[in-house]
Amino acid sequence: MSDASAQAAVCWQPEIERMDREALEQLQLERLEATLTRVYRTLPFYRQRLDAAGVDPDAVRSVEDLRRVPFTTKEDLRASYPYGLFAVPLRDVVRLHASSGTTGLATVVGYTRNDLRHWGSAVARVLVAGGVTREDVVQVAFHYGLFTGGFGLHQGAELVGASVIPMSSGHSRQQLRIMQDYRTTALACTPSYAMHLADELLEAGVPRGALSLRLGLFGGEPWSEGLRRQLEEKLQISATDNYGLSEVLGPGVAGECGEKRGLHLAEDHLLAELVDPVSGAPARPGAVGELVLTTLTKEAFPLLRYRTGDLTTLTTERCACGRTLARMGRVLGRTDDLLIVKGVKVYPSQIEAVLVALEGADPHYQIVLTRRASMDEATVLVEVSEAIFFDEMRRQSGLRETIARRLAEELGVHVAVRLVERKSLDRGDGKAARVVDRRGA
Numbered sequence: 001m002s003d004a005s006a007q008a009a010v011c012w013q014p015e016i017e018r019m020d021r022e023a024l025e026q027l028q029l030e031r032l033e034a035t036l037t038r039v040y041r042t043l044p045f046y047r048q049r050l051d052a053a054g055v056d057p058d059a060v061r062s063v064e065d066l067r068r069v070p071f072t073t074k075e076d077l078r079a080s081y082p083y084g085l086f087a088v089p090l091r092d093v094v095r096l097h098a099s100s101g102t103t104g105l106a107t108v109v110g111y112t113r114n115d116l117r118h119w120g121s122a123v124a125r126v127l128v129a130g131g132v133t134r135e136d137v138v139q140v141a142f143h144y145g146l147f148t149g150g151f152g153l154h155q156g157a158e159l160v161g162a163s164v165i166p167m168s169s170g171h172s173r174q175q176l177r178i179m180q181d182y183r184t185t186a187l188a189c190t191p192s193y194a195m196h197l198a199d200e201l202l203e204a205g206v207p208r209g210a211l212s213l214r215l216g217l218f219g220g221e222p223w224s225e226g227l228r229r230q231l232e233e234k235l236q237i238s239a240t241d242n243y244g245l246s247e248v249l250g251p252g253v254a255g256e257c258g259e260k261r262g263l264h265l266a267e268d269h270l271l272a273e274l275v276d277p278v279s280g281a282p283a284r285p286g287a288v289g290e291l292v293l294t295t296l297t298k299e300a301f302p303l304l305r306y307r308t309g310d311l312t313t314l315t316t317e318r319c320a321c322g323r324t325l326a327r328m329g330r331v332l333g334r335t336d337d338l339l340i341v342k343g344v345k346v347y348p349s350q351i352e353a354v355l356v357a358l359e360g361a362d363p364h365y366q367i368v369l370t371r372r373a374s375m376d377e378a379t380v381l382v383e384v385s386e387a388i389f390f391d392e393m394r395r396q397s398g399l400r401e402t403i404a405r406r407l408a409e410e411l412g413v414h415v416a417v418r419l420v421e422r423k424s425l426d427r428g429d430g431k432a433a434r435v436v437d438r439r440g441a
Ligand SMILES: [Zn+2]
Pocket: 257, 258, 259, 264, 319, 320, 321, 322, 323
């Protein structure tokens, strides 16, 4: 075991994180039965759904039985806006968050005092698994607000006993100033924002030795192994991936340990299934599928078989860190991010994987979709260094052709490539907008 993994093997809640799997699955079933009974009694939405499907909530005694319960979708949540799926009266709700709805109404999520307690400890597990201790100074550069990222990481880091800097996102130069002056040791943000900060650091000419940074806790969007290597090298940190979604909890749903071979799920708080995104049938063992989550302890906003839209893998194989909690793989993309270009399935993460492996191209990219003669076409915009952007045309077109060739090899379809100046693509204040759809234009 390496030093890093020996350290990561420290658990925040070892009695849960290393629980015997049989006992854990028993605990899940008991909580599932209680959840079903409760939502059936309190929420007309679920009562109608279960009745229509002919499911007696008292007869669900296994995960196989649960498969008869219909899925809950993002559309269901939108249709219940704002409080239609709250299972407790509003006076018992002590916090409200909303999911980042880019289209239509956002989804409102409520938390009771117990929900907040569980959420905090789930995030604390993720942070401790990523190497955070009470000695750390944690700079939370996730957005604070209705989005769950900022507050989620914040409460977990406080629980661990670390010194928390509630920076929120944006104001990059100030982030870097504070990172130096306050001697930040752990940075929590999206991987694309971390990359942006790393670039700014380089540009500002700050020597890496001026920072105390040692850990990166990154989540909120899919990213690749290649990007991890770049971030670890540029910032000289150990970077771990964590996963969450506000509908289910926020950050804390799952997080990597020092082994960095999958994200341990908070299985005492949720039950995870993997389904074929098209048929809805259970995914074949080891295959990529859509993650479906049922909450087991949520009081204010319980969810049955919620389709996350995130594509990943699942394993219950024992991890070298000693945790018995199942692991999900990196999120490979979203079911709704899946692009069909000339009939070929393309995920944005595949494009990122090609770019991070190429000299001269930055992993800041955007995919623009257009439609010509009823055919979808994709153009990949890639930021390149100033040296290349203002260099002679020959070198520029050489790089463009290399990128186009490598993308064609990886994707199995030709996409156009355009090189753009550094920082010309929108990096938002956290989540990068990877796909711009102009097919309707
Ligand atoms: Zn592990």
